[in-house]
Amino acid sequence: MNQLYLTMRQDIIEGRLQVGEQLIETTIAQRYQVSRTPVREALRRLEQDGLVERSPRGGIRVKVWTADEMFDLYELRIILESGAARWAAERKTRLDVIRLRQTNEEMRKLDPAVANNLRDVNLAFHEALWRASHNAPLIDTLGRLQRQIMRHPASTLKHPGRWAAIVQEHDRLIEAIERGDGERAANIAGEHMTEARDLRLANYLADQDKPNLA
Amino acid sequence: MNQLYLTMRQDIIEGRLQVGEQLIETTIAQRYQVSRTPVREALRRLEQDGLVERSPRGGIRVKVWTADEMFDLYELRIILESGAARWAAERKTRLDVIRLRQTNEEMRKLDPAVANNLRDVNLAFHEALWRASHNAPLIDTLGRLQRQIMRHPASTLKHPGRWAAIVQEHDRLIEAIERGDGERAANIAGEHMTEARDLRLANYLADQDKPNLA
DNA sequence: CTGTAGACTTCTGTATACAGTCGTGTGCCA
DNA sequence: TGGCACACGACTGTATACAGAAGTCTACAG
Incomplete structure (x- = not known):
């Protein structure tokens, strides 16, 4: 369905998005050449997948597993x-x-x-x-x-x-x-x-x- | 976090959003007095929760459980x-x-x-x-x-x-x-x-x- | 030299406008 | 009368602009 979501998911799984990396919406948007709207959706879905997590400070990062x-x-x-x-x-x-x-x-x-x-x-x-x-x-x-x-x-x-x-x-x-x-x-x-x-x-x-x- | 998401989730759980009901973004937006953007986010999260589902025709409905x-x-x-x-x-x-x-x-x-x-x-x-x-x-x-x-x-x-x-x-x-x-x-x-x-x-x-x- | 206050910067949340797609209905032609 | 085509309408996907919150840095005062 969501192309960007799938791309980002693959990028996380295959390590192109580094563990612990800060995911700032505008930066991601530039990186994938789309606007913030699809980025937000992708981030929400990735969050529910447990692949990224919100830090208490509000930022979103690629989840680090111990x-x-x-x-x-x-x-x-x-x-x-x-x-x-x-x-x-x-x-x-x-x-x-x-x-x-x-x-x-x-x-x-x-x-x-x-x-x-x-x-x-x-x-x-x-x-x-x-x-x-x-x-x-x-x-x-x-x-x-x-x-x-x-x-x-x-x-x-x-x-x-x-x-x-x-x-x-x-x-x-x-x-x-x-x-x-x-x-x-x-x-x-x-x-x-x-x-x-x-x-x-x-x-x-x-x-x-x-x-x-x- | 997302106020609208929580509200809608409660409304589904408590039956205020009827089972099988077609959830059209603009209609929901009017109903809750917000714009389409937060509605979309809430719907995506509800979808991953399994509380709503996309029908093949593209519409989103409150999930019916057999x-x-x-x-x-x-x-x-x-x-x-x-x-x-x-x-x-x-x-x-x-x-x-x-x-x-x-x-x-x-x-x-x-x-x-x-x-x-x-x-x-x-x-x-x-x-x-x-x-x-x-x-x-x-x-x-x-x-x-x-x-x-x-x-x-x-x-x-x-x-x-x-x-x-x-x-x-x-x-x-x-x-x-x-x-x-x-x-x-x-x-x-x-x-x-x-x-x-x-x-x-x-x-x-x-x-x-x-x-x-x- | 240190602490506090204020402004600026940065980021997320929300609204809205625009584009594209898909289904449906109607009208015309065979 | 039936079938096909075109157009319109409705809905979602995407972009962008604006608002508000929060953190940081700097400057000034004690």
Whole structure:
């Protein structure tokens, strides 16, 4: 919908708008060659996305996440992905299963050493999972969360052996969903996200000293 | 912050803006005696709150919830409240426990037959619980969800015996949290919300024929 | 040298005007 | 009489101008 909103969101996610940067409406307007009106709208939406925040002094800045906050985001995501998996097992359609399979097969074909779309295709799998839950507010919430988490480089996918492990876990998850075993699906999804959290946080803590990556 | 946003949100929650009503910017602007600019901002924020939605034709309407969607909202809330209770048990401070106790004692003192602030004080208890989880994204998400659910009259609190039962369940929940028993706290909270869901949906379905309440 | 007051600068909030798009209705032609 | 085209109207998206709040800097006085 809003072109500027999408552009700015991408610019934040991909780091072109620096963390902590003061976002002054007139400056942003000049930068993107539009007037203040669309800038305001974009900023409001980004604020509700949790990608920018108002400082007490009234200014708006690109949100800085501490390690603690990243941990909280992942904790939340763990229970939401578990829930999504459980409901997917209960509510899936045949089309949902096909979509999951197809996306995971795409993932299997990729060579993590050379592919540069690991994050996108992995996200596609999770979106397929969310969708299979057939719970709109849940899908919406997971999307929001994902955008906040995506603010950070997804280097964990390049860890040696990680990609293959992910594809295998996805296999097990699909199988549980197809069998309608909600409990097992929830467990697998929970463990899956817990591993992602631990890897990510190890990464994050290691990067704490390199300010430009944080 | 935004006065108009808050006013409109309240007007939607309390039914002064009718469900399904077409929200045309200029009309709203006249109605609230402001210009279109703040109206646009308020509408965008309400849209992200899920209180209004764009129809494919481009118009914005006050969102209509089907029984299925209400069910989904509650399903989501059940797992989030469970999560909040679990983390509260793990992360609570002494102040959190005091707050929970105090709010529940306030609830105990009320006579559900005559009090007209049942919803507010019950909400205060749950907010205290969320807060005790010390997980900001979770608190944020629960608040958003609550606003969507609040769109509907909370008549379930007036069911005979329901209020006393709620206070007792809260007692058990507080005790589990204080003991640090996350598993038990999560279970109690989950059951608590499940009961709320079932009562609410029974109510909701019974009201389906009375269009003005739906 | 330090504290306070006042003005200037800067930013956000709001109003309004203008442009573009989309749907609908009417009129004309086949 | 039916279909197509053109025009008008209504609504949203965008730009810009104006107002008000708040912070800062400087100057003057104690």
